[in-house]
Amino acid sequence: MTTVEDPVLWVYVTAADAEEARRIGRALVEERLAACVNLLPGHTAIYRWEGRIEEAAEAAFVAKTTAARFEALRARIRALHSYTLPCLLALPAARGDAEFLAWVRAETARAEG
Amino acid sequence: MTTVEDPVLWVYVTAADAEEARRIGRALVEERLAACVNLLPGHTAIYRWEGRIEEAAEAAFVAKTTAARFEALRARIRALHSYTLPCLLALPAARGDAEFLAWVRAETARAEG
């Protein structure tokens, strides 16, 4: 169960490609772990791997959810993801449109709650 | 009026398409509700609508403003927007370049303030 004041999070997640982002994103909305997901256009990741700097094409998506649902969303993303360690960061919304915040909370409330 | 310590916000907003994002973004800068706006490349939104999972092409933009100006920015976006309920989330900047933060505050200070 969520309360009216449950903080809304803007969660940034990387994925191997657009198809993986779409597959995970759809699951999150279907399972009410996110109110909506935005599949971002592809980007290039720069990171260190075995001592070398690598560049690779990948995808990212943003999931809008609540703090109360974050842990379930996080675990589900990890379970569905091809990466051993995806980038998964939740940025808190300090402010927002009150109707939109209420919609995110309602969409992610558990049916069985 | 804003104070030196007025928090700077990174505001994420979705729009129906690139033209709507551009029209709203220009108005926000013209009216000093945002110091600058970045019109992001298009993305795909996934959401639930009347019980079904839908996917739709849409646009998004980021507006950089201050907490003091957020409510006026929010109301203006709602007034200009074609959506009944746009995604509108303000993520606070915990840190930033001090000169850039000062520039955002100066650009969004009201002329009549």
Place this chain on the structure above:
Amino acid sequence: MTTVEDPVLWVYVTAADAEEARRIGRALVEERLAACVNLLPGHTAIYRWEGRIEEAAEAAFVAKTTAARFEALRARIRALHSYTLPCLLALPAARGDAEFLAWVRAETARAEG
């Protein structure tokens, strides 16, 4: 030196073009000022310049780092950047995947620390 609880930041930075974003992004990872960088696809910036509203194509990247490393990252970006005043905002991660947060902290720990 960083502690286990050092906050992780999602840092949004604009650049003149994709090549500048890549050049700065690689330097940040090479110097362990960021654990990884995502070079985002190009966007259009809207801003006021000498009293007129301008639009210009530019690039942006996201650097994932820690609060302890932020000041060094900020100074390095300013030193490498062609802009007099780039957009440089650090959004704090309220939550994240614990393994990913630990990886960001480990990657950005100074070799000489």
